[in-house]
Structures are given as structure tokens and as C-alpha cells.
Amino acid sequence: MAINRMFRTCPMTGLRVHESAEALIKANAVAAVVFLLLGGILALLVALTRWQAVHLLPPDWFYLVLTGHGLDMLVFWIIFFEIAVLYFASSILLGCRLAAPRLAWFAFFLMLAGGIINNYAVFRGDSSVMFTSYAPMGAHPTFYLGLILFAVGALIACFVFFGTLVVGKAEHTYNGSVPLVTFGAVTAAIIAVFTIATGAIILIPTFLWSVGLVDHIDSLMYRTVWWAFGHSSQQINVAAHVSVWYAVAAIVFGAKPMSEKVSRGAFLLYILFLQLASAHHLLADPGLTSNWKIFNTSYAMYLAVLASMVHGLTVPGSIEVAQRRKGYTKGLFEWLRKAPWGNPVFSGMFMSLLGFGFLGGISGVIMGTEQLNLIIHNTIYVPGHFHATVVIGTTLAFMAVTYFVIPAIFRREVSFPKIAQWQPYVFGIGMTMLAVFMMGAGTLGVPRRHWDITFAGNALGYEFPGTAHLMMGLMGIGGVIAVVGGAMYLLVVVHSVFLGRRIETPGFQRVRVVEGMAPIPVPQPAGAAPQAHGGAQAWGAPGTFALAMVFLVSFVLYYFINWKYLATVWPLK
Amino acid sequence: MSAIQPPEHRIWWKQPVEPLEITWIVVAFIWCIFMFLMMPYWHVFGKQNLANEAYRTTPEAYTTKTQAMVDKHKVREEKFKVGEAELTIPVVRPPAGSDVYLIARLWQWWPMLELESGQTYRLHLMSMDWLHGFSLQPENINIEVHPGYEHILTVQPTTPGTYSIVCNEYCGINHHTMASKLYVVAKK
Amino acid sequence: MADPARDDGLTADELDDGIPFMQQLLDNPFILLFLGVVTPTVLYVIWGVMEIVGIPVAK
Numbered sequence: 001m002a003i004n005r006m007f008r009t010c011p012m013t014g015l016r017v018h019e020s021a022e023a024l025i026k027a028n029a030v031a032a033v034v035f036l037l038l039g040g041i042l043a044l045l046v047a048l049t050r051w052q053a054v055h056l057l058p059p060d061w062f063y064l065v066l067t068g069h070g071l072d073m074l075v076f077w078i079i080f081f082e083i084a085v086l087y088f089a090s091s092i093l094l095g096c097r098l099a100a101p102r103l104a105w106f107a108f109f110l111m112l113a114g115g116i117i118n119n120y121a122v123f124r125g126d127s128s129v130m131f132t133s134y135a136p137m138g139a140h141p142t143f144y145l146g147l148i149l150f151a152v153g154a155l156i157a158c159f160v161f162f163g164t165l166v167v168g169k170a171e172h173t174y175n176g177s178v179p180l181v182t183f184g185a186v187t188a189a190i191i192a193v194f195t196i197a198t199g200a201i202i203l204i205p206t207f208l209w210s211v212g213l214v215d216h217i218d219s220l221m222y223r224t225v226w227w228a229f230g231h232s233s234q235q236i237n238v239a240a241h242v243s244v245w246y247a248v249a250a251i252v253f254g255a256k257p258m259s260e261k262v263s264r265g266a267f268l269l270y271i272l273f274l275q276l277a278s279a280h281h282l283l284a285d286p287g288l289t290s291n292w293k294i295f296n297t298s299y300a301m302y303l304a305v306l307a308s309m310v311h312g313l314t315v316p317g318s319i320e321v322a323q324r325r326k327g328y329t330k331g332l333f334e335w336l337r338k339a340p341w342g343n344p345v346f347s348g349m350f351m352s353l354l355g356f357g358f359l360g361g362i363s364g365v366i367m368g369t370e371q372l373n374l375i376i377h378n379t380i381y382v383p384g385h386f387h388a389t390v391v392i393g394t395t396l397a398f399m400a401v402t403y404f405v406i407p408a409i410f411r412r413e414v415s416f417p418k419i420a421q422w423q424p425y426v427f428g429i430g431m432t433m434l435a436v437f438m439m440g441a442g443t444l445g446v447p448r449r450h451w452d453i454t455f456a457g458n459a460l461g462y463e464f465p466g467t468a469h470l471m472m473g474l475m476g477i478g479g480v481i482a483v484v485g486g487a488m489y490l491l492v493v494v495h496s497v498f499l500g501r502r503i504e505t506p507g508f509q510r511v512r513v514v515e516g517m518a519p520i521p522v523p524q525p526a527g528a529a530p531q532a533h534g535g536a537q538a539w540g541a542p543g544t545f546a547l548a549m550v551f552l553v554s555f556v557l558y559y560f561i562n563w564k565y566l567a568t569v570w571p572l573k
Numbered sequence: 574m575s576a577i578q579p580p581e582h583r584i585w586w587k588q589p590v591e592p593l594e595i596t597w598i599v600v601a602f603i604w605c606i607f608m609f610l611m612m613p614y615w616h617v618f619g620k621q622n623l624a625n626e627a628y629r630t631t632p633e634a635y636t637t638k639t640q641a642m643v644d645k646h647k648v649r650e651e652k653f654k655v656g657e658a659e660l661t662i663p664v665v666r667p668p669a670g671s672d673v674y675l676i677a678r679l680w681q682w683w684p685m686l687e688l689e690s691g692q693t694y695r696l697h698l699m700s701m702d703w704l705h706g707f708s709l710q711p712e713n714i715n716i717e718v719h720p721g722y723e724h725i726l727t728v729q730p731t732t733p734g735t736y737s738i739v740c741n742e743y744c745g746i747n748h749h750t751m752a753s754k755l756y757v758v759a760k761k
Numbered sequence: 762m763a764d765p766a767r768d769d770g771l772t773a774d775e776l777d778d779g780i781p782f783m784q785q786l787l788d789n790p791f792i793l794l795f796l797g798v799v800t801p802t803v804l805y806v807i808w809g810v811m812e813i814v815g816i817p818v819a820k
Contacts, residue, residue, distance in 0.1 A: 015577075060746055093577050130743050136720065137703045137745065165790055176583045177788050180576040186790045190797035197798065198806065219704055219719045224809045228801065250575035257576050260585040262594050264787050271793055275801035279809075285717045286627035286698075286724030287816045288809060294612045296805050302605035309601040314594065318576075370612045371621055377715035378706045378741040445713040447706070447741035451749040459653040460660075460752045462710045462737030539593050548597055552604065559608070563615075569712050571620040571693075571729040586784035628819035635819075723819050 005097055006510040011503075012408055013251070019510060020101035021091035025084045025409055027108055029402075030497070032080035035115060036395075037490055039072030044483045047434070051476025052454055052469055059451040063128040066449060068119065070131030074390065075150065075233065076115045081398050082188060082240045083111070083157045088409075089185030089243065090164035096173035099163030103156060110153030118146025130449060132230060135206055135217035144207035148200070155196045158189045180257050180264065181250070184243025187267045192236045194275055199229035220287055231278035234390055238308070239270055241352060241397035245315045248349040248397075251404055252340065255322040258314045258541070266314075269307035273299040280364075283373035290370065297368045305365055312357045313548050316350075317541035324540065332543040348400025348424035355392030355428065359435055360385060362555050372562050375569060378449075380472075381442025388435040391482075396428055399489050406493070412500035420492045427485025433478025441471040443565075623716070626725040632701045635723060639674035642667060643684050651685065655750055664756070672697060672725075675738075677705035677718045679745060682738050682753035689760045693729045706742030709755065715741060730757040 006019040048056040091098040121127040127139035202225040208214040249255040279296035323335035363385040455461020648666045663684040669692035678701040700720040707716040740751035
């Protein structure tokens with residue numbers, strides 16, 4: 001089989017786009033959006049049930065829909081989109097052909113089959129075991145089978161990504177090191193390999209158990225190994241959406257990383273330590289020692305938190321430097337005020353950054369503190385936290401970058417530009433409400449995954465304070481607003497991709513490229529002093545630094561408020 | 574160059590880092606180390622820590638121990654209506670400092686405990702079947718309950734009152750009905 | 762630091778001489794893959810599983 005070496009040059013960005021990579025990015029992105037649609041419908045049903053005044057679904061349907069919502073969003077939507085990001089960050093950013101496109105298609109169909117089979121299991125009604133499927137509660141064998149097929153497909157896709165890096169290097173399509181965004185994608189792919197490997201270690205025995213070939217799955221062993229898969233799968237998102245932030249800063253502002261060394265060093269900390277945070281879920285479990293808990297829950301002394309705090313500074317910092325260079329130099333924040341707030345690529349990305357940092361990041365560290373977890377474990381605070389990280393952080397970043405992908409890869413104009421312009425705000429505000437009120441209700445003890453916190457007809461039930469019910473109502477309203485924002489996204493995307501106006505480029509053609517395209521590297525003159533590339537001046541991003549300080553102060557205050565609260569509960573040891 | 578292109582300089586590792594970034598990294602690192610040390614600090618000086626004491630056991634062995642405690646220290650029985658069903662649950666008042674057993678099972682906590690405020694008890698938690706979540710309200714103390722693992726905590730109730738134990742780990746279709754009471758009475 | 766290029770006829774491999782160790786590490790996705798899989802496997806999975814296996818049996 002001949003290797004497809006057909007490329008086109010993107011008129012918008014000048015990027016060289018490989019034909020096979022383009023088709024695969026489209027396929028994976030479309031599959032992602034289909035699962036987002038499904039997960040979004042389920043999301044609405046979940047929100048309208050937990051909003052006690054509406055209380056839409058009966059319990060069996062609620063638990064079924066909640067299971068489907070978790071899987072379709074956390075696994076299928078996000079990982080399909082991430083595979084598209086991986087292909088983009090390798091083949092397109094390196095200007096090289098995608099390695100083994102046929103294998104990549106095989107991976108795609110395996111993932112698709114896995115997603116469909118798993119959804120089939122959920123909608124059968126006998127697999128309402130939640131995203132976590134904690135043994136010894138069992139699901140139908142197809143539930144695990146679907147996840148395993150999906151994971152194998154995703155693993156193959158990761159290796160296509162690594163293969164593409166090898167192709168780019170061997171065929172000299174770029175000089176020197178890979179771009180920073182590609183490096184972020186490498187980080188995501190490495191975490192994905194660990195995630196999928198641990199997923200296999202736990203899901204394959206569980207599958208065999210569900211068909212009767214293994215007779216016992218230990219609950220503590222399951223939770224420990226499963227979370228290496230379940231939590232790390234969300235760490236893939238962190239690495240992926242941070243890469244998307246850097247990409248958006250580069251695309252919208254032409255921003256240069258403040259320092260390659262610092263940003264890549266921060267990604268290295270992710271590679272080494274981010275996955276350890278799987279221990280966040282086991283802090284209230286018996287049998288694991290405090291040594292293991294403290295070391296792992298803190299990502300080895302919070303080194304991965306340090307990395308996130310670095311990215312949180314360098315991304316807006318690089319934007320500030322680029323804006324100041326364009327002349328927006330007045331005061332601390334002119335660069336931010338004069339940013340293109342009407343461009344959904346930017347507004348979505350910036351809200352993702354703020355939401356991930358202020359809401360998701362801080363709450364995640366609080367929950368992940370060994371003792372503080374006691375007053376948070378399994379309350380609705382937990383979904384509040386991860387809706388801030390995975391939805392405001394990852395999903396909103398992915399939505400933002402879609403508005404770039406539609407013209408660049410699908411070569412269609414974005415339909416309904418007004419709706420597109422408002423979409424990140426509607427979605428971001430709805431989701432912020434949802435996350436904040438979930439956290440508030442969690443502080444009052446409201447459990448997650450619970451059909452009826454009024455305990456109707458149950459003389460043993462607990463009466464939650466009125467504030468908790470109020471917060472759950474506001475959470476429901478936030479959820480509905482977010483679903484509207486999600487529907488706006490789907491409307492714009494589906495219409496643009498299938499019915500949008502084609503972008504015709506005069507003289508468009510695909511060019512067959514024999515091998516390599518990068519010019520021979522120009523050697524640096526001897527003794528040329530290396531310089532920092534970002535700031536022209538030494539303190540180039542004062543506004544960002546001020547924002548970072550606001551962040552730190554909020555972090556410190558909220559951290560101690562939680563300790564103070566913990567100190568008032570019953571002594572335990 | 575920008576983040577979507579290879580670095581401009583072949584050897585980017587040796588490029589100097591801006592003072593702004595260095596300052597932030599130092600500040601953030603200090604905060605990270607502080608947060609890390611806070612956890613061991615609380616183990617020594619704080620009062621709310623999870624115990625590391627746990628044993629592997631069987632539902633039968635655990636039920637036997639719980640039954641023995643109920644037989645010895647039962648003070649009364651209480652009847653509750655949960656949906657259509659009428660439940661009779663023994664209320665147990667074990668002596669201060671003793672071992673107190675609580676069973677979690679689909680979809681019930683058994684038995685009901687009556688403790689004295691200001692006293693300490695060795696509370697044992699275990700599930701008979703699936704995972705459950707011990708969530709004490711309104712204190713908001715939340716602990717995972719496993720089948721096959723007996724988890725032992727030393728607790729000291731503070732204020733007298735009627736507390737609730739809610740299950741907050743999803744355990745199947747009647748998960749939301751799994752709740753119980755815990756009485757704390759003033760020390761005599 | 763050694764001057765990486767003395768004339769224009771150098772291959773990319775030769776240009777890689779004189780690149781600091783940390784940059785070489787960060788430029789090699791397969792070493793990073795190895796580190797990124799082994800570190801959490803040892804510190805989280807293996808350490809955790811050993812602790813679970815070591816939980817004593819109740820008297």
C-alpha cells in the first residue's frame with residue numbers, strides 16, 4: 001500500500017495539512033460531538049432530577065441516565081476529541097504525514113464500536129453502575145467489553161501519534177525540538193498510555209468476573225487500580241487543554257511562550273507526578289496508610305500543582321507580552337480589556353483558564369488534602385469540583401478551539417457568528433453556577449449520586465437545611481443554562497460542518513510531497529548570546545502577575561477556611 | 574517562535590528565564606511545600622485524622638461481633654416506616670471506650686447507636702455486600718465503607734443530639750433510602 | 762557550551778551534540794513515556810497494592 005503523501009497548505013495559518021490526518025481529525029471530532037450531544041441530553045435529565053422542585057425522573061431512570069452521562073462525557077466525548085487534538089498536534093503542527101493512517105482508522109472504528117457497545121449496556125437498564133462501576137456491584141459484560149474496546153482503540157491512536165513524531169523527525173519536516181503545543185500533546189499521550197494500561201489491568205479481570213470466569217474482585221483493590229485509570233483519564237484532559245490554551249494564545253495573538261524551558265519543565269512535572277493524584281479518591285478508604293495517601297495525594301509534594309500554577313501564569317503572561325507589543329500598554333490591564341472578547345476562540349479559552357484555576361484547581365487541592373477530604377468525600381462538592389475542571393476547563397477549551405478547527409480543517413465558515421460569539425459566555429456562566437452551587441451544597445453534606453435528598457416517605461431520613469435545597473435549585477438552573485450553551489455549540493458546529501459555506505481558496509490543490517519540507521537548519525553563529533524570547537523587558541507581564549497574586553490569596557484564604565471548618569467536627573483518629 | 578512552531582533557538586534550555594516567572598515559581602513552590610507539610614502537621618497536632626487501623630475479615634465474623642455487642646448493650650427497639658416497609662431496629666448503648674460495631678448493608682445501617690458526648694469510642698465500620706458511604710450529618714464526616722475490610726476509628730462525639738447517617742456511595746436502586754440515626758446523649 | 766556548528770555541512774545528528782542533558786531528555790518522547798508510566802506505576806499502583814495485600818486479618 002502506497003503511503004499517502006498528499007498535503008495542502010492552509011491559507012489561514014500556512015500550516016501544511018496531510019490529507020489522511022485531516023480526514024481522521026474530522027472523523028474523531030465528529031464522533032466526539034455526537035457523544036457530546038448524547039451526554040448533553042442526559043445532562044439535562046440529571047440536572048432536572050437533582051433539582052428537587054422538578055425531580056423529573058424515577059430512581060431507576062435517574063441512575064441509568066447518570067451512568068450514561070458520566071461515560072459519554074468523561075470518556076467518549078473527551079477522548080475522541082483528544083485523539084483529534086493528538087493528530088493535529090503531531091501531523092499538522094509538524095507538517096508531516098500521519099504514521100499508519102489505516103491503523104488510525106482501525107483505532108477509530110474500535111473506539112466507536114466500544115462507545116456504542118458500552119451505551120448499549122447502559123441503556124439495557126442492567127448496568128446502572130455509574131462511571132466508576134465499583135465491584136462487587138456488577139454490570140452486564142458488554143459494559144466492560146465496550147470500555148475495553150474503546151481503550152484499546154485509544155491506545156492504538158496514541159501509538160499512531162508517537163509514530164507520527166518518529167516520522168516527522170526521520171523525514172526532517174521540522175527543525176530542532178517539537179513545538180510547545182506538540183510537547184503538551186506528548187504529555188497527554190503519555191498520561192493516556194498509563195491510564196489505558198491501568199484500565200486494562202482492572203477492567204479485563206472485571207469483565208472476566210462478569211462472565212463468571214473469575215470468582216472474586218476485591219473492592220479495595222478495584223478502587224485503587226480503577227482510580228489510576230479513572231482519575232488519570234481526567235489528567236489527560238488537563239495536559240490536553242493546557243496545550244489548547246498555548247495553541248489559542250499562539251493562534252489568536254501570535255504569542256510566544258515566555259520561556260520554553262519553564263513551560264516544558266512544567267509539562268515534565270505533569271508527566272512524572274500528575275497521575276499520582278488518583279489517590280484523591282482513596283483518602284477516606286481503610287487499609288491504605290497515611291504515608292501512601294499523603295505522598296500520592298499531593299502529587300509528590302504538590303509538584304504537579306506547581307506545574308499548573310506555572311501554566312496558569314505563562315499562558316496569560318505570553319498573551320500580555322504579545323498585546324503590550326501591539327501597543328496596549330496602559331495600566332495593568334489594558335492588554336486584557338482590549339483583548340478580542342467577541343472572538344469565541346479567545347473568550348472560551350480565557351474562561352476555561354479562569355474557571356480551571358480559580359474553581360477547579362483550588363477546590364481540587366482542598367479535596368485532595370488528606371484530612372480535609374473527610375468533610376468532602378462523596379458529597380456533591382466532588383462533582384462540583386470536576387465540572388469546574390473537566391467542563392469549564394477542558395470542554396470549554398475544546399469548544400473554543402472548535403471555532404478555529406471549523407475553518408482550518410473542515411474549511412467551512414462558522415455559521416451563526418452571533419450565536420457562536422455568545423456561546424462560550426452562556427455555557428461558561430451556566431457551568432460556573434452549576435459548579436459553585438454543587439460545591440456549596442456539598443459543604444452542607446448533600447451526597448452525590450443520590451436520587452432524593454428529601455428522603456420522602458422515609459422516617460429515618462435526614463432533613464437537609466433549606467440552604468442546601470436552595471443551592472440544589474440554583475445548581476439546576478445553572479445546569480439548564482449550561483445545556484442551552486451546549487445546544488448553541490452543537491447548533492453552530494453541526495450547521496457549519498454540514499451546511500456551512502465552503503471556504504474556497506483560489507488555486508487550491510493538494511501537493512504530493514516526497515519527503516521532508518523543513519529547510520536545512522541555519523546554524524547559530526558561534527557565541528550568539530541566547531536571550532529570553534518572550535518579554536522585551538525584564539518584567540514583561542505585570543498584569544498577569546497581579547492576577548496570579550489574586551489567585552494565590554484566594555487559594556490561601558479558602559485553604560484555611562476549610563481547615564477551620566474541619567477543626568470543628570468530631571475528633572477522630 | 575510561537576507555541577505552534579518549533580522553538581526559535583536550537584538550544585532553548587539555556588535561555589535565561591524572566592525574573593517574573595522565577596518569582597512566581599518560587600512563591601508557588603513555597604506554598605506547595607507548605608500545603609504538603611500541613612498534612613503531617615495535622616497528624617501530630619490536629620484532632621481529625623483517619624486511622625490507619627483496618628483488618629481483613631468476613632461478613633460472618635463481623636456479624637457475630639456486632640450481634641454480641643447488640644445482645645449485651647441493647648437498650649430498646651425503635652420502629653420506623655421506610656416506604657411501605659416497617660423496620661424494627663435495636664438501639665445499642667455501649668459503654669464509653671468500648672468497641673462499637675456498625676454494619677452497612679443493602680440498604681440499611683444496623684444497629685442504631687447511642688453514644689455519650691465527650692466520650693471516645695472505637696467505631697468499627699464494614700459492609701456486608703457492596704460499597705457504602707458513611708456520611709454523618711450535619712457534622713459532614715464522610716468515610717468509605719468496604720466489604721471485607723473492617724475499618725476502625727476512634728471517635729469522640731461533641732454535642733448531644735440526633736444525628737443522621739446517610740449512605741453517600743451509590744449502592745444500587747434503593748441507595749437513596751439507606752439512612753439511619755445516631756443518638757448522642759449528655760454524659761451522666 | 763560547545764559550539765554546535767562549525768560549518769554548514771553538518772547533519773542534524775551532529776548538530777545535536779552540545780545540547781544540554783535536560784533538553785535531550787525533553788526532546789525524547791520515548792524516554793518520557795517510560796518515565797511517565799514507570800513513576801506512577803511504582804509510586805501509586807505497586808506501593809498501593811502492596812499495602813492492601815499487607816492488611817492484617819482480623820482476630
